[in-house]
Amino acid sequence: MITTADDRGFPAALAAAFAHPFDYADGDGVDFEPFDAFLSAEETTDWFRAWTGNAEASGDVFRVFGCDGTGGYAAFWLVRPGRDLAEQPVVFLGSEGETGVVARDLADFLWVLADGLGPREAAEASGTGAGSRPDARRTAVAERFAPGRGQPAAVLVARAGEEFPGLDDWVMGLCR
Template sequence: MAATEFGHDEGNGIDFEPYAAFDSAEETTDWLRSRTGNPGLDGGAYRVFGQDGTGGPALWCVRPGHPLVEQPVVFMGSEGACGVVAGSLSDFPWVPADGIGPMEAVEYDDLAGRPDPVLAELAERHATTPRRLAREIVLGARAEFPGYVRDVEALCR
């Protein structure tokens, strides 16, 4: 996914730039501190893998002993957007394939996107989970991790 161009299409596409590698531990700690305003936090529970104009998605390493592909994808933006995007890294490619960006997945309840055939083909090649609609993936992840936003808000200063 890292080599994929996401077309922003003047606000009608997906504003997302995947990274070629996860951010370093230091960069991730800086990312978490800037999102929460809390200088005492350590970003060890996160693996940031991209950005958009307001923030970025990360893996939230909340499932002890599980590989990274089984960790949920979360989003934190600079303007307070925060939430769970997908229940696993493998589910995540189906969300943009359905036309929904990481920020839109946490900011909006109307998750009717514009499917992108190029991103759908990419998801078919790389996802190990079956194809599902973005709405189903996002709502399932929110239900599985209902306290995530509250927990992040408690970290904010």
């Protein structure tokens, strides 16, 4: 069941992936700060309206779980009706209007993190074949919660982009 407005706690797999801080490595690592819980429905809608410049837009289709240093957000995009939160794609919505589908679902996202990319890095690396920088702690989490799903991040991000090609057009259609 999709997380409701009243239930903002992370699924166990996501909480485990975020249990250790990300290594920014002076700009050469992962620029990502997970929140302690999903943003509230009100905070998400306020942000999405400001981000799109559209006072009528709703953030109901997102469960925002973290940000990068520039203020871009990572979120589940609730576009698969009737499907569990863990089956929804993960997206990055950058502070300057950048958009990117990072993973097809939570299991793929765990493996993107295990390969050493955060949401922004994955969105930027889409189609570039960015190199792997395995993260042992997050690999253990991915193996525990998504066994048999491991692939290089570049493959997972490319598949996500192929399956969900309309994110940018949808967002641009809402911008004012």
